[in-house]
Amino acid sequence: MAEARPSPAPQPEGATGVIVFADGRVIWGGGFGAEGEAVGELCFHTAMTGYQEIMTDPSFAKQVIAFTFPHVGNVGANDEDVEAAEAHALGCLVREVVTEPSNYRASMGFDAWLKHKGRIGICGVDTRSLTQLVRKEGPPNIAIAHRGDGKFDVEALQRMAAEWPGLEGMDLAKEVSRLQVERWTGGKWNWGQGYELSSPLPQAGGEEVRSTEGEGLSTSTSDMPSPSPSRSAGGEKRRRHVVAVDYGNKHNIFRLLVEAGAEVTVVPAEASFDEIMSHDPDGFFLSNGPGDPAATGEYAVPVIRQMLETKKPLFGICLGHQLLALAVGGRTSKMFQGHRGANHPVKRLADGVVEITSMNHGFAVEREGLPANARETHVSLFDGSNCGFELTDRPAFSVQYHPEASPGPQDSFYLFQRFVESMK
Numbered sequence: 021m022a023e024a025r026p027s028p029a030p031q032p033e034g035a036t037g038v039i040v041f042a043d044g045r046v047i048w049g050g051g052f053g054a055e056g057e058a059v060g061e062l063c064f065h066t067a068m069t070g071y072q073e074i075m076t077d078p079s080f081a082k083q084v085i086a087f088t089f090p091h092v093g094n095v096g097a098n099d100e101d102v103e104a105a106e107a108h109a110l111g112c113l114v115r116e117v118v119t120e121p122s123n124y125r126a127s128m129g130f131d132a133w134l135k136h137k138g139r140i141g142i143c144g145v146d147t148r149s150l151t152q153l154v155r156k157e158g159p160p161n162i163a164i165a166h167r168g169d170g171k172f173d174v175e176a177l178q179r180m181a182a183e184w185p186g187l188e189g190m191d192l193a194k195e196v197s198r199l200q201v202e203r204w205t206g207g208k209w210n211w212g213q214g215y216e217l218s219s220p221l222p223q224a225g226g227e228e229v230r231s232t233e234g235e236g237l238s239t240s241t242s243d244m245p246s247p248s249p250s251r252s253a254g255g256e257k258r259r260r261h262v263v264a265v266d267y268g269n270k271h272n273i274f275r276l277l278v279e280a281g282a283e284v285t286v287v288p289a290e291a292s293f294d295e296i297m298s299h300d301p302d303g304f305f306l307s308n309g310p311g312d313p314a315a316t317g318e319y320a321v322p323v324i325r326q327m328l329e330t331k332k333p334l335f336g337i338c339l340g341h342q343l344l345a346l347a348v349g350g351r352t353s354k355m356f357q358g359h360r361g362a363n364h365p366v367k368r369l370a371d372g373v374v375e376i377t378s379m380n381h382g383f384a385v386e387r388e389g390l391p392a393n394a395r396e397t398h399v400s401l402f403d404g405s406n407c408g409f410e411l412t413d414r415p416a417f418s419v420q421y422h423p424e425a426s427p428g429p430q431d432s433f434y435l436f437q438r439f440v441e442s443m444k
């Protein structure tokens with residue numbers, strides 16, 4: 021009943037942004053970026069840099085990010101530091117007012133960029149207390165709104181939040197996945213040079229082509245010849261052909277696969293096994309992505325099982341890790357508050373080395389559900405949750421964290437090399 025709800029905090033003068041919880045709690049702030057409303061899950065992210073990479077990571081679809089770092093946006097925005105063409109996170113909540121950019125790489129301000137991408141920002145928010153709230157209560161569903169005239173229908177926003185069903189059971193991979201097959205040709209970014217249009221094969225020498233023009237690296241290849249034209253007859257220095265399933269991938273994964281000596285054909289999330297095999301892969305890659313793995317697993321798992329039967333190498337990241345677990349008979353479940361940051365320590369069980377990793381997940385693989393032929397390889401040092409496994413009877417492995425960083429440390433880049441090596 022309306023009377024039983026906690027009465028919302030009164031709107032302060034000049035408030036142009038608002039966060040409304042399903043139970044009626046209201047937090048006011050200053051709107052920036054695009055005007056409008058959005059509803060989704062609140063999560064917090066502890067990375068101190070990389071807000072453009074985070075906002076464009078498709079794994080954040082239907083999520084609003086509260087940045088724990090207070091100064092967000094002050095190096096502006098550019099065309100290079102993006103992990104997808106669009107911003108997939110619904111919006112961001114930040115402590116300080118976003119200032120004019122102060123960086124030689126900025127082509128526009130963060131405010132203008134967010135507006136251009138159609139995403140809402142709210143500043144002046146006590147993100148520490150929001151973080152504590154998520155830690156205590158788990159991630160709430162919220163509605164956010166930005167209106168320049170400060171006119172909000174708080175009750176309608178509360179209804180939106182209360183009626184939103186939540187991420188559990190939601191398949192979002194096919195909503196963010198590309199619909200066309202594409203050949204990915206771009207290598208990694210180099211300071212002062214921009215993105216490589218193609219990378220030399222490791223230890224193979226050869227010409228490098230570099231671009232300073234940001235992305236535009238993937239070519240639509242619906243009539244693409246297959247297999248690769250770049251294979252040499254001798255076979256030893258040729259690029260290994262990875263067919264990557266796009267469940268909502270971050271670009272840096274493909275840049276690093278190219279860097280490690282692979283060529284990459286990307287297929288949509290719902291590609292059939294026959295379609296995937298028509299590209300003559302040497303190995304398979306399962307990407308990261310948004311939503312509940314169990315929901316996406318309904319169409320992904322049967323295809324992954326067929327991939328495993330080929331005994332060709334397979335590598336999965338984050339959602340790809342969770343889907344591989346489901347394909348071998350494991351289970352996933354929603355975590356209480358998830359892991360999102362750029363400094364999460366993970367122990368590599370083979371040698372005890374600690375990797376500092378980038379993470380973004382709200383679901384986890386249950387260790388207890390893994391079958392006998394799955395050996396756990398990595399464990400979170402924050403909460404002991406599973407962060408990786410490999411199969412003992414197939415050349416397949418996957419990790420829960422983001423070895424491609426962007427943003428985050430590069431400790432785990434070796435996994436790309438390991439995967440490409442395993443195809444030889």
Ligand SMILES: NC(=O)CC[C@H](N)C(=O)O
Nearest residue numbers: 308309338339381382383
């Ligand atoms: N980054 C990802 O791939 C996230 C996977 C999944 N959507 C989760 O939240 O756990």
